[in-house]
Amino acid sequence: SRYWAVIPAAGVGQRMQADRPKQYLTLAGKAVLERSVQPFLMHSAIAGVALALQPHDPWFAELDIRASKPLLIAPGGAERCHSVCHALEVLLASGAQEQDWVLVHDAARPCLSQTDLDRLIEALSDDAVGGILASPVGDTLKRDDGAGQIAQTLDRTGVWRALTPQMFRLGMLHQALSSAIAGGALVTDEAGAMERAGYAPKLVAGSARNIKITRPEDLELAEFYWRSKQ
Ligand code: C5P
Numbered sequence: 001s002r003y004w005a006v007i008p009a010a011g012v013g014q015r016m017q018a019d020r021p022k023q024y025l026t027l028a029g030k031a032v033l034e035r036s037v038q039p040f041l042m043h044s045a046i047a048g049v050a051l052a053l054q055p056h057d058p059w060f061a062e063l064d065i066r067a068s069k070p071l072l073i074a075p076g077g078a079e080r081c082h083s084v085c086h087a088l089e090v091l092l093a094s095g096a097q098e099q100d101w102v103l104v105h106d107a108a109r110p111c112l113s114q115t116d117l118d119r120l121i122e123a124l125s126d127d128a129v130g131g132i133l134a135s136p137v138g139d140t141l142k143r144d145d146g147a148g149q150i151a152q153t154l155d156r157t158g159v160w161r162a163l164t165p166q167m168f169r170l171g172m173l174h175q176a177l178s179s180a181i182a183g184g185a186l187v188t189d190e191a192g193a194m195e196r197a198g199y200a201p202k203l204v205a206g207s208a209r210n211i212k213i214t215r216p217e218d219l220e221l222a223e224f225y226w227r228s229k230q
Contacts, residue, residue: 010076098171
């Protein structure tokens with residue numbers, strides 16, 4: 001079976017308070033999205049990449065992405081799960097098979113290393129379900145009472161931060177996402193949809209440098225990490 005990458009890049013990035021979505025901000029001279037796609041374009045095991053973009057995205061055409069493999073564009077949806085679902089459908093329509101693997105990676109994660117990508121593929125290729133890159137939580141976690149006070153300290157034992165890529169069989173993931181969407185479930189990552197469908201995805205330890213740009217200060221940190229991995 002083959003390996004495909006899906007990059008949902010149709011978010012608006014409201015929390016960044018920038019003039020454009022965060023995937024189009026500049027990181028070390030190139031758009032964040034170009035940095036995020038690069039590891040998949042360079043990896044010999046990846047057959048092609050499907051990007052989900054906002055329907056009238058004016059920024060993508062300005063990028064300088066040279067792909068030596070198929071680069072497909074899918075329409076983004078209301079939530080991340082819709083965008084990913086559309087990208088899977090575009091892959092299926094262009095000849096990808098249900099049993100092929102798909103690696104879903106946030107457009108806002110520009111610091112994925114080739115080593116972590118290799119480790120994920122290596123760890124899961126013989127797996128029945130698939131799994132995700134993740135990193136153990138370091139901070140103590142608190143739940144608030146809704147009024148600015150601590151209601152509870154959560155037990156962080158065995159708690160992980162879900163990173164991307166998240167790697168699953170195309171057909172199984174499409175079914176899990178479709179059913180989560182149809183059921184109105186809140187799923188913020190692919191593993192969440194798979195769990196809801198009754199599967200137990202694997203955790204593959206990845207670098208905490210693989211951060212998602214969410215707030216303005218994340219861009220500075222990502223630029224530091226990106227430069228130090230070159
Ligand atoms: O907003 P958040 O950081 O969770 O977004 C994660 C990823 O999902 C980003 O790459 C964003 O562009 C993408 N996304 C999308 N379609 C949406 C919302 C988010 O492709 N409707």
